[in-house]
Amino acid sequence: MDAPRDTLSRALLVDPSVFRRLLERPDEVMLEHGAGGERLVAKLRAILSVAILALPLIAGLGGAGTTQTLVGLALAVFVNIVAQVWLALARSHRRHGWLPYATGTWDVTATSLVLVLLAMREPVAGVNSIVVWCFYAIAILMTALRNDGRLVLYVGGLAMLQYAALAFTVLALAPQPLISIGYGQATLAGQLERLLLLLLVTLLTCAVVYRMQRLVELSGRDGLTGLPNRVWLLQRLPRMFQAARAGGHTLTLALLDLDRFKRLNDDFGHRAGDRALRHVASHLSEMLEESEHLARIGGQEFVLVLRCPIGSAWERLDRTRRLLADIPFHPERGTETVAMTFSAGLAAFPQDGSDASTLLGVADRRLQAAKQDGRNRVVALDR
Ligand SMILES: Nc1nc2c(ncn2[C@@H]2O[C@H](COP(=O)(O)OP(=O)(O)OP(=O)(O)O)[C@@H](O)[C@H]2O)c(=O)[nH]1
Numbered sequence: 001m002d003a004p005r006d007t008l009s010r011a012l013l014v015d016p017s018v019f020r021r022l023l024e025r026p027d028e029v030m031l032e033h034g035a036g037g038e039r040l041v042a043k044l045r046a047i048l049s050v051a052i053l054a055l056p057l058i059a060g061l062g063g064a065g066t067t068q069t070l071v072g073l074a075l076a077v078f079v080n081i082v083a084q085v086w087l088a089l090a091r092s093h094r095r096h097g098w099l100p101y102a103t104g105t106w107d108v109t110a111t112s113l114v115l116v117l118l119a120m121r122e123p124v125a126g127v128n129s130i131v132v133w134c135f136y137a138i139a140i141l142m143t144a145l146r147n148d149g150r151l152v153l154y155v156g157g158l159a160m161l162q163y164a165a166l167a168f169t170v171l172a173l174a175p176q177p178l179i180s181i182g183y184g185q186a187t188l189a190g191q192l193e194r195l196l197l198l199l200l201v202t203l204l205t206c207a208v209v210y211r212m213q214r215l216v217e218l219s220g221r222d223g224l225t226g227l228p229n230r231v232w233l234l235q236r237l238p239r240m241f242q243a244a245r246a247g248g249h250t251l252t253l254a255l256l257d258l259d260r261f262k263r264l265n266d267d268f269g270h271r272a273g274d275r276a277l278r279h280v281a282s283h284l285s286e287m288l289e290e291s292e293h294l295a296r297i298g299g300q301e302f303v304l305v306l307r308c309p310i311g312s313a314w315e316r317l318d319r320t321r322r323l324l325a326d327i328p329f330h331p332e333r334g335t336e337t338v339a340m341t342f343s344a345g346l347a348a349f350p351q352d353g354s355d356a357s358t359l360l361g362v363a364d365r366r367l368q369a370a371k372q373d374g375r376n377r378v379v380a381l382d383r
Pocket residue numbers: 224257258259260261262263265269270271272273274277298299300371375
């Protein structure tokens with residue numbers, strides 16, 4: 001399935017993995033930011049549509065016929081109504097996955113329709129107007145605000161297809177040569193250049209979206225262990241809670257802190273401490289099941305999000321604690337082994353709280369109790 005995509009991306013001198021990533025569904029946080037981008041685009045469209053109302057009025061004052069002015073006015077009102085509908089949908093609380101595709105289709109098709117109207121009056125105007133043609137490029141560029149590579153490729157592809165159909169129809173049907181004082185001469189080479197420019201704008205917009213996705217991804221990773229970090233966790237937790245509520249299942253948050261980690265750093269140095277953190281991270285990762293997460297939220301602090309009730313979470317984590325303590329860790333070559341242990345506090349969603357800060361607060365209280373009780377233990381209940 002990937003072979004044709006890979007060939008295409010190689011032909012465009014793009015790493016196939018970049019192309020594949022652009023065709024993937026962006027993660028929830030990117031889509032959430034993209035919904036904000038959709039609102040911004042909807043506002044811009046609404047403002048631009050109001051400005052379009054002035055065009056038939058100016059034409060009327062400039063001597064255009066009454067019918068022509070009224071038709072222009074009716075079209076401008078229609079454009080405004082549609083813009084207001086898009087704005088209302090973009091502002092609604094529910095996120096509509098189809099909305100960016102519908103508005104992208106509208107932006108491109110509205111541009112094509114204006115060019116068709118121009119071409120009906122004067123063929124060369126339809127294919128040589130710079131101002132109207134630029135709206136294709138604007139429609140493509142605006143997809144960058146929605147953070148979705150699939151949308152950029154769709155809108156860019158649609159713009160190229162519609163413009164190619166219009167340009168070749170006009171070139172084939174209109175009397176030659178296609179020339180006018182206001183719009184110059186329309187040639188096949190000129191039209192191919194315009195299509196190439198649309199392709200370039202699409203690829204550049206793809207590059208912007210890809211880089212943005214990479215930046216978001218990097219900002220959510222811990223450089224030492226490669227695990228998700230605090231930012232990642234806090235952004236995703238509300239969605240995880242929503243999904244748990246919808247599915248009617250319990251989640252357990254575990255806040256873990258390595259025991260006497262300062263001593264390990266002091267005795268063997270920071271590099272040994274870093275290796276210990278990676279050692280613990282890889283061991284904790286092994287206990288995760290599907291749709292469970294492990295994040296490093298601070299120096300020697302980790303959070304586990306487990307998809308099970310607090311009782312089974314306690315059993316699983318306590319088993320992991322005992323196993324970790326039994327695995328020999330060599331802080332340095334030739335030195336004796338050190339037992340790595342941790343203390344942890346658990347909190348259950350929705351029983352102990354229904355938001356991240358409450359649950360982390362409860363888990364922290366229990367973690368502190370575990371430390372006070374002598375460390376190397378998991379606490380699931382308040383004393
Ligand atoms: N090597 C290394 N050390 C870190 C990192 N982040 C934090 N630390 C160290 O972690 C240690 C944390 O020490 P404390 O907060 O006093 O806690 P502790 O020694 O683990 O003691 P308890 O939590 O009470 O068991 C400090 O020495 C920090 O310098 C890191 O990324 N790498």
